[in-house]
Amino acid sequence: MSEDEKKCSLSCSECAVRNCYRREKQYPAFCLTEEYKDAVELTRRLYESDGIDGRLARAAAEIEGEYYGRLTRLEETIRFAMKLGVKKLGIASCIGLLDEASIYAKIVRTAGIETKTVICKVGAIDKTEIGLPDQLKVCPGCNESCCNPALQAQVLNDWGADLNVLVGLCVGHDAIFTRHSKAPAVTFIVKDRVLGHNPAAAIYTSKFYYKRVLNETTFPEPKTPSRQKN
Incomplete structure (x- = not known):
């Protein structure tokens, strides 16, 4: 690899200077700033x-x-909404965190902000209807609705949300929601079923209990088969 190629491959994760914060040092040669x-x-x-x-x-x-x-992140999201003059705050929630979303909505309303919550399973489309093999359901043989973040966004768009808050949407579903949301979207809770919705714990323990995250060959094997071909 040439020196130019090495330089192009470097980015902020390889920086030990971090001069972009205080501007009191010298930028490294590969600095994006x-x-x-x-x-x-x-x-x-x-x-x-x-x-x-x-x-x-x-x-x-x-x-x-x-x-x-x-402030906690819960309080920060509400203060953020208040500073923006938000009147309508949409909540896009995972069905598994609906209790948390309901409490969050109640707290937001104490600040005088109207809320509307839409859970991920809205529309009740079975996973097999989008091409997923029945074997790849969490519970094969059962009706198992897929998450529908595009519809979550549409409902909140139609309602006229000024700001949307994500509560535990799955990896990937959050990406679809933010693509379709007309209002700015911020995250309150990030989904992590294994770590009690604290995904940073995998980083903090990566040198000890969670050494497997540094070796992709030790990741759990996925279910098979893959998505059906049309």
């Missing part, structure tokens, strides 16, 4: 504007400055 100088200026203008990106950026920065280390 240096490489994207023109884009830096364009994004600065974006965030100083009165458009939605500017409003989101300033509200987020204000929350960090005013409450750093003092």
Whole structure:
């Protein structure tokens, strides 16, 4: 690999300087801040504007400055919504976390914000209807509805949500939801069935109990067969 190729393969995860935060050191040769100088200026203008990106950026920065280390993420999402002047807050919830979503909605309403919750199984489309073999269901032989994040987003779009909050959507379903959501979307709870919805624990224990995450050959084998071919 040439020196230019090595430089191109490096990014922020290989940086030990982190000068982009305090600007008190020298940037490394592969620094993206240096490489994207023109884009830096364009994004600065974006965030100083009165458009939605500017409003989101300033509200987020204000929350960090005013409450750093003092608020839980639950409280931060509500303060964030209040700073934006949100009147309608949509909640896209996993069916398995509907109890948590219901409590969250109740707390949000105490701030004078209207809520609407839509669970992932809305529409009740069986997984086999989208081409998944019955053997790959969690419970083969049963009706097992697939998650429907596109419909979750549509319901909240039709309702006129100013901001949407994700509560435990699965990996991938969160991507579909954010693609279809007209309103900005933030995450309150991240789904991790194994670690009690604390996915960072796999990183913190990667050198000890969860050494397997550093060796892809030790990952559990998936079920078979793969998706049906049309």
